[in-house]
Amino acid sequence: MNKPGSVSPSTHAPIAPAGPPAGATVCTACALLCDDGVVHRAEGRFEHLCERGADAFGRAAAATCPAATIDGRPAAVAAAIAAAARRLGGARRVLVTGLNDVTIEGVTAACDVAETLGAALAPADEDSRHPGGPTIARCGEITAAWEELRDRADLVIFWGHDPAGSQPRFVERFVAPPLSPPRRTIAVGTTPLCDPPSSDHVHLPLDDDDDDVDLARLLLASILDRPRGVVSPRLEAAAATLHAAIDAARCVAFVTGRPDPHGLSRCGVIEIVRALSRRLPAFEIPLDAPPLAPNAAGAAMALTWRYGTAAGAPRAVAGGATPAPQGRPVDALGLVTAGGVDAILAVGRLPPRLDDLFRGQIDPRGVIRIAPAIPDGAGDGVFLRCRELFDETGTLLRADGRTVELTGGTDDSLPSAVALLAAIHERLVAAIALGPEGGTA
Ligand code: SF4
The missing domain is CATH 3.40.228.10 (Dimethylsulfoxide Reductase, domain 2)
Structure with missing residues (x-):
């Protein structure tokens, strides 16, 4: 066994790779957040990306779904924002979830919405199902x-x-x-x-x-x-x-x-x-990041900073949160399966298992989704497409604590998740200012 103090780091000779190549972009298809990929979208050519990363960029380029739908019908984005605010504002028990597939700025904007609604807030991962x-x-x-x-x-x-x-x-x-x-x-x-x-x-x-x-x-x-x-x-x-x-x-x-x-x-x-x-x-x-959670570490950090726990808040209120009963973390899936939720705002992609369970558990008209793609056959509910995470500007946190800045990609034809959340929030605040007689949005 090596003796204490017998190791000198200088005895190692790391041969570090060169920095990212010119024109490199951050891949957000997994929590590794590789920053050395070069994407030639027009030619469908990718350098330094694995199959999953290339698939993600290729799928985004090929997406043809509408920018928004309301109850299965294509809609203008402004109309979908108004419908989302109306349904969220009219619900009594809202859950705001997702969060692992958006920037830290997006998580913060989702917290603003949750606090205005007094909603429960929980990231969509399964860790919190195993408290402790x-x-x-x-x-x-x-x-x-x-x-x-x-x-x-x-x-x-x-x-x-x-x-x-x-x-x-x-x-x-x-x-x-x-x-x-x-x-x-x-x-x-x-x-x-x-x-x-x-x-x-x-x-x-x-x-x-x-x-x-x-x-x-x-x-x-x-x-x-x-x-x-x-x-x-x-x-x-x-x-x-x-x-x-x-x-x-x-x-x-x-x-x-x-x-x-x-x-x-x-x-x-x-x-x-x-x-x-x-x-x-x-x-x-x-390396235990859940799938479809490129910014799980960033979401955990943002929630911890705001509410004192990475698990979110059983009821988000401005400047803090209602303490969870007996210190138990908030469990998005548990809240939904217990029948305690009548509307859900999901921001970013959800793990397929949770997506299916959420859809089966609450009135579909109360489901508000903000994500880069609208699933085939999406029916009741409000779907708003945001740009892909790799096309966003903002901040991510890699799982080892390194900050990764997104500087915007080449496709800004869709609004950012932050902009959509801010627009919904603005409508909710305006509706509250009008009072019960003014209706919602
Ligand atoms: S999916 Fe993207 S971030 Fe993940 S390993 Fe592949 S290239 Fe890197």
Whole structure:
């Protein structure tokens, strides 16, 4: 094992890639927010984008749906804004949700609407359905910027998670770049990585996803030289391989991100990283962003700043929020399935599972959607198209805390989500000023 203070970062020789090429744009098709893609829309040609990113840009260019619909019929944007304000203002229990697929400025504008309506506010992710688990797991975690991994970590351990599915270019951009001395990688999990990032790569197979919890306990005991108890020979061998690799490393990164509703897997990694960090640079790279949530970190930050919790507010009011009962986080899905919502304002794309559930649970006429695309066969409700996130101007927060500025793309034919929210908000405020006799919008 390396002795404390024996590691000098200067012994590493990162070979950092050059900055983004000229004309590069930010891809917002996943939480990686790659800033080196070059898009030639007219020719349908894309450089430095994965298949998912190229699909997102290509789909946007091909979209032909109307700018707005009211109850299934194409409508003028102004009429749809008025209808949205009328329905939201006339509802008694409104939920404002989505939020992970818009800029921080968009989240703030959605908060303004929620506060004017006294609405519940909750991002559309499923983390909040497991109160406590993920949050507890994150206590005491040591994380680092993704560039830190790229430039320093000579041992990268993929802990039950292959980023190829969630953030397709993570390995290419942050693990595959050469390092001197060469980087070693290990994947722990039931299946090997789709695309191993180095020639010095090992897969340590597990029988079951949850076996990584036992493996973490065993590895920690091994690192701290504590009794290990009775364990399976396979886990014993995996722990020995990991321990030997850690002993030979100068800087260790653990990449996590598998579904972990109760936080047990994350908790195990956090304990290992904390133990290791007393003797060498060690950190975790959590990659657990939900799908269709490129700005989940930004939404969480904006909500925390405004309401003291990333889970939103059970009833948003200006300057704060009504405290959640018994400190439980707001759960968008739970509110809807409990039948406590009669109108919903969803901003940005929703994960398909939540989209289906929301649609099936409340009167469709009370559904107000602001998103870049209107689904085929959209019926009752008000749909307003905003421009794609990559065509917006504004601020995003990458999952590792780095701010990403969007400077606007090439297509401004649709309004921004912020502009649509501001227009709805303006109508609501005007209706309130008129009082009950003045009607809504
Ligand atoms: S990895 Fe994600 S952000 Fe990067 S190009 Fe692919 S979809 Fe876009």
